[in-house]
Amino acid sequence: MDKPVKLGLLGLGTVGAGVCRILQQNREVIYKRAGTPFEIAKILVRDPEKQRGIEVDPRLLTTDAADILEDPEIAVVIELMGGLEPAYQYIHTALDKGKHVVTANKAVIASHGARLIRLAASRGVDLYYEGSVAGGIPIIKPLRESLVGNRIEEIMGIVNGTTNYILTRMTQEKADFTDVLAEAQALGYAEADPAADIEGHDAAHKLVILASLAFQTPISTHEVYCEGISKITAEDIAFAEHFGYTIKLLAIAKRQPKGIEARVHPTFVPNRHPLAAVHGVFNAIFLRGDAVGELMFYGRGAGDLPTGSAVIADIVDVLRNRKRGSHHRVETLWQSIPVEAMEDVRTRYYIRLHAVDRPGVLAQVAANFGAEGVSIESMIQQGRGQDQPVPIVFITHEVEERQMRASLARIATLPSIKDIANVIRVEGGLR
Amino acid sequence: MDKPVKLGLLGLGTVGAGVCRILQQNREVIYKRAGTPFEIAKILVRDPEKQRGIEVDPRLLTTDAADILEDPEIAVVIELMGGLEPAYQYIHTALDKGKHVVTANKAVIASHGARLIRLAASRGVDLYYEGSVAGGIPIIKPLRESLVGNRIEEIMGIVNGTTNYILTRMTQEKADFTDVLAEAQALGYAEADPAADIEGHDAAHKLVILASLAFQTPISTHEVYCEGISKITAEDIAFAEHFGYTIKLLAIAKRQPKGIEARVHPTFVPNRHPLAAVHGVFNAIFLRGDAVGELMFYGRGAGDLPTGSAVIADIVDVLRNRKRGSHHRVETLWQSIPVEAMEDVRTRYYIRLHAVDRPGVLAQVAANFGAEGVSIESMIQQGRGQDQPVPIVFITHEVEERQMRASLARIATLPSIKDIANVIRVEGGLR
Numbered sequence: 001m002d003k004p005v006k007l008g009l010l011g012l013g014t015v016g017a018g019v020c021r022i023l024q025q026n027r028e029v030i031y032k033r034a035g036t037p038f039e040i041a042k043i044l045v046r047d048p049e050k051q052r053g054i055e056v057d058p059r060l061l062t063t064d065a066a067d068i069l070e071d072p073e074i075a076v077v078i079e080l081m082g083g084l085e086p087a088y089q090y091i092h093t094a095l096d097k098g099k100h101v102v103t104a105n106k107a108v109i110a111s112h113g114a115r116l117i118r119l120a121a122s123r124g125v126d127l128y129y130e131g132s133v134a135g136g137i138p139i140i141k142p143l144r145e146s147l148v149g150n151r152i153e154e155i156m157g158i159v160n161g162t163t164n165y166i167l168t169r170m171t172q173e174k175a176d177f178t179d180v181l182a183e184a185q186a187l188g189y190a191e192a193d194p195a196a197d198i199e200g201h202d203a204a205h206k207l208v209i210l211a212s213l214a215f216q217t218p219i220s221t222h223e224v225y226c227e228g229i230s231k232i233t234a235e236d237i238a239f240a241e242h243f244g245y246t247i248k249l250l251a252i253a254k255r256q257p258k259g260i261e262a263r264v265h266p267t268f269v270p271n272r273h274p275l276a277a278v279h280g281v282f283n284a285i286f287l288r289g290d291a292v293g294e295l296m297f298y299g300r301g302a303g304d305l306p307t308g309s310a311v312i313a314d315i316v317d318v319l320r321n322r323k324r325g326s327h328h329r330v331e332t333l334w335q336s337i338p339v340e341a342m343e344d345v346r347t348r349y350y351i352r353l354h355a356v357d358r359p360g361v362l363a364q365v366a367a368n369f370g371a372e373g374v375s376i377e378s379m380i381q382q383g384r385g386q387d388q389p390v391p392i393v394f395i396t397h398e399v400e401e402r403q404m405r406a407s408l409a410r411i412a413t414l415p416s417i418k419d420i421a422n423v424i425r426v427e428g429g430l431r
Numbered sequence: 432m433d434k435p436v437k438l439g440l441l442g443l444g445t446v447g448a449g450v451c452r453i454l455q456q457n458r459e460v461i462y463k464r465a466g467t468p469f470e471i472a473k474i475l476v477r478d479p480e481k482q483r484g485i486e487v488d489p490r491l492l493t494t495d496a497a498d499i500l501e502d503p504e505i506a507v508v509i510e511l512m513g514g515l516e517p518a519y520q521y522i523h524t525a526l527d528k529g530k531h532v533v534t535a536n537k538a539v540i541a542s543h544g545a546r547l548i549r550l551a552a553s554r555g556v557d558l559y560y561e562g563s564v565a566g567g568i569p570i571i572k573p574l575r576e577s578l579v580g581n582r583i584e585e586i587m588g589i590v591n592g593t594t595n596y597i598l599t600r601m602t603q604e605k606a607d608f609t610d611v612l613a614e615a616q617a618l619g620y621a622e623a624d625p626a627a628d629i630e631g632h633d634a635a636h637k638l639v640i641l642a643s644l645a646f647q648t649p650i651s652t653h654e655v656y657c658e659g660i661s662k663i664t665a666e667d668i669a670f671a672e673h674f675g676y677t678i679k680l681l682a683i684a685k686r687q688p689k690g691i692e693a694r695v696h697p698t699f700v701p702n703r704h705p706l707a708a709v710h711g712v713f714n715a716i717f718l719r720g721d722a723v724g725e726l727m728f729y730g731r732g733a734g735d736l737p738t739g740s741a742v743i744a745d746i747v748d749v750l751r752n753r754k755r756g757s758h759h760r761v762e763t764l765w766q767s768i769p770v771e772a773m774e775d776v777r778t779r780y781y782i783r784l785h786a787v788d789r790p791g792v793l794a795q796v797a798a799n800f801g802a803e804g805v806s807i808e809s810m811i812q813q814g815r816g817q818d819q820p821v822p823i824v825f826i827t828h829e830v831e832e833r834q835m836r837a838s839l840a841r842i843a844t845l846p847s848i849k850d851i852a853n854v855i856r857v858e859g860g861l862r
Contacts, residue, residue, distance in 0.1 A: 025722075136720075141572070148465070291737065291739055292730065295567065296729035297729075298726065326755035
C-alpha cells in the first residue's frame with residue numbers, strides 16, 4: 001500500500017466544507033478512482049473555533065499558511081479562499097516550491113492565470129482550476145482535452161447564477177429589476193452588495209478564463225467589454241417575448257479574422273436556442289467548434305457540493321498524474337491574439353426609443369439608421385399616446401457597433417425623440 | 432524533433448473521412464496540443480478505387496488488415512469500420528500486440544467492452560471510445576475523469592438522432608409516426624431499414640456504455656429493457672402537450688438499492704426539464720450526481736466531423752499519455768452490480784384507453800388500478816362518443832412496473848374497455 005499523499009487545504013468556507021463533505025461521503029470510490037490513497041493533512045482557517053457544520057479533526061486546523069506552504073510533506077495545495085490576495089501569493093508560493101495546486105478561484109486565474117500557468121510549467125507541476133468557472137459543470141477539461149481537434153469559433157455562456165435567477169424571475173413575473181433583486185437578496189441568491197454579479201464583472205472573470213483556453217491566448221479582464229442587467233425593464237422583457245426572444249446575461253467570446261471578441265452584456269437569445277431554456281440559478285456554456293458543431297454544457301454553477309465536485313476531479317487528476325509522473329500533460333497558452341475593440345464588434349441590436357407620436361417620425365429615425373448603414377429587420381410601434389411619447393422598438397440586422405453608436409447619436413438629437421430607453425444586443429442565430 | 436508516431440486507420444467511411452478532414456484542416460493546432468508529431472501511416476479500406484471526397488495519398492491505402500495489425504511501427508490503431516465483426520477481432524489483435532486503440536464502435540464496446548478493457552490493462556495500453564456515444568459530445572471523458580467525486584444516481588439520454596428527429600417532427604406537425612418516418616428516410620435522417628434506430632437497439636448499445644462507466648460495472652445489452660417509438664401516435668403527442676410533457680426516446684439508467692435500472696423507451700418528459708428542449712437530430716445526456724447535482728451535455732450526436740472531433744480527442748489523449756508513459760490512467764470497471772428486472776422498476780405512467788362511453792366505466796377502471804396499488808395523479812376523458820369508444824387518459828403516481836402490468840391485465844378484461852391503446856412511462860421529476 002502506497003503512503004497517502006498529503007494535501008493542504010487553504011480555506012474552509014462553503015466550497016472547502018463541500019470538498020470535505022464529498023471526501024467523507026464518497027471516500028471509497030474516490031480513492032479507487034485516484035489509484036492512490038490521500039489525506040487532507042492541514043487546513044488553513046481564519047478562526048479555528050468557528051462552527052462549520054462538518055466534522056473536521058481540530059488538530060488539522062492552522063491559522064498559519066506557512067504550516068502548509070513550507071511543509072515539504074504536502075504535495076498538493078487546494079486553494080479555496082477566494083479573492084485576489086493573499087490567495088494569489090499562496091498559489092504562487094506553492095507552485096514555486098514544486099507543489100501541485102488545485103484552485104476554484106476565478107479572480108486569481110482571470111488576473112494571473114498566464115503567469116501561474118508558466119510558473120507551474122517551469123516547475124513541472126500541475127495547476128488545475130475546473131471549479132473556477134461554472135461550479136460543477138465540466139468545462140475546463142473539455143476545452144483542454146475533449147475539443148483539441150477543433151478551432152473554437154464562439155463561446156456563449158450563462159455563467160452567473162444570480163443574474164440568471166433575476167432575469168428568469170423578471171421573465172416569469174413580468175417584474176422589474178429592482179423588485180426581483182430585493183427578492184433574490186432576501187432568498188440569499190444575491191449578495192447584499194450585488195455589484196460584482198449584476199454589473200457583469202463576475203461573468204467577465206469567467207469569460208477571460210474560458211476564452212483564454214478556447215483560443216490559447218492570454219486575455220485580460222480589462223479587455224472585456226462589460227455591461228450589467230440593471231437597466232433591463234419589464235417592458236424590455238415583454239418586447240423580447242413579442243419578438244420570440246429571452247433576455248440572458250451572456251459572456252461571449254468569438255474568433256474573428258482580426259482578433260477575439262470578448263464581451264459580457266444582456267442579450268436577446270432566440271427562444272429556440274438551447275441557452276434560452278437555461279432557467280434560474282443554472283449555468284450553461286454553449287460553444288461552436290469547426291468540427292464538433294454546437295455543444296452545450298449545463299448544470300449548477302455554484303454551491304458547496306457542485307463546486308466541490310469540480311475540485312475533487314482536479315485533485316484526482318493531479319494524483320493520477322503524480323502516480324505516473326505525467327504532470328503538465330496539456331499545453332494551453334501558446335498564441336497571442338489581440339482582443340477587438342468593442343466598436344469593431346458586429347452583432348444585431350434591439351433598440352427601444354420613446355418618440356413623440358407624430359406622422360413622419362418613423363421615417364426620420366429610419367433615415368438616420370440608414371445614413372450610418374444600419375438596416376432594420378423588424379419594428380413595432382405599440383399603442384397611440386395622446387401627446388404622450390410612445391415606444392418604438394427596432395431589431396436590426398448585423399452591423400458594426402461603431403455604426404450603431406453613430407446612428408444612435410444622430411437619432412438622440414432628433415426633436416421628436418424623447419429618449420433612447422434601451423439598447424440590447426441580439427445573438428444566437430443557429431445555422 | 433521527435434519521430435512522428437504512426438497511426439493505422441481501419442475504415443475510411445463517414446467518420447474515417449471526417450477524421451482525415453479534421454487532421455488536414457487543423458493539423459497545426461492538433462500537433463501542438465498532442466505535444467508529438469504523428470501521421471496516418473496506413474488505412475484499411477475495402478475498395479481502394481472508391482471516391483471519398485477527401486484527398487488521401489493512395490499509397491496509404493491497403494485492403495489487408497495485417498498491414499496495420501502486424502506492423503510493429505504502428506503504435507495506435509483507429510478503428511472506424513463499425514459493426515461487430517471483423518472490428519472486434521481487429522481491436523482485440525491490436526491491443527494484444529501492445530497497440531493503443533481508439534474506436535467509435537458502439538456495438539463492439541457495448542458487447543465486448545469489459546473484455547477489451549481488461550485486455551488493454553493487461554497489456555498496459557490505452558483503449559479510448561469517446562466517439563462511440565453521442566458523436567461529438569464529450570461524455571465518456573467527463574464520466575471517467577470529471578465526475579470522479581460523485582456517485583452517479585441517474586443518467587437519462589437522448590442518444591439517437593433519428594428517433595429524436597422523428598419525435599420532434601411529430602410534435603411540431605401533430606403528425607403520425609409512419610408519415611414522419613417516410614420523410615426522415617427521404618431526407619437521409621433515417622436508414623432504409625430503420626429498425627436499429629426506431630426499436631431503440633442503437634440507444635440500448637449506448638446506454639450500456641454509459642451505464643457501465645457511470646456505475647463501474649459491466650452491463651450487457653440483453654439486460655436492457657428496450658421499447659421503440661413506432662407505437663406513438665399523434666394522439667399521444669397531443670395528450671402529452673395537454674399535460675405539459677414532450678415525448679422523447681430516453682435511454683435511462685438509475686442506481687437503486689438492489690441494482691441498476693437500465694431501460695430504453697419512449698418517455699413523457701416535463702416541458703420544464705432540459706431534455707424537453709433537445710430538438711431534431713441533436714443528442715443530450717442528462718445526469719444527476721450526488722455532489723454535482725444535475726448536469727446536461729448537449730450537441731451533435733452523429734456526423735463525420737462531430738464524431739471525428741471525438742476520435743481526434745482520443746488520439747491526442749493517447750499521444751499525451753504516450754509521451755509521458757502514463758497509459759491506463761483511469762480505472763473504470765471494478766464492481767459487479769446486477770441489473771434489475773423491468774418488473775421491479777418504479778416509475779410513473781401515461782395510459783391511454785378506449786372505453787365505451789357509459790356511466791360507471793371510470794369507477795371500474797379506477798377500482799382495478801386501485802386493487803393493484805396504482806394511484807392516479809390526473810385523468811382526462813375527452814369528448815363524448817355516441818356509442819363510439821372514447822379515449823380516457825391517465826397519468827399515475829410512481830408504482831412498480833409489476834403492479835402496473837397486473838392492473839392493466841385486469842382492466843383489459845373489462846367489457847367496457849375496447850383496448851389499451853398505449854402505455855408510456857413518465858420521467859424527469861426535478862428536485
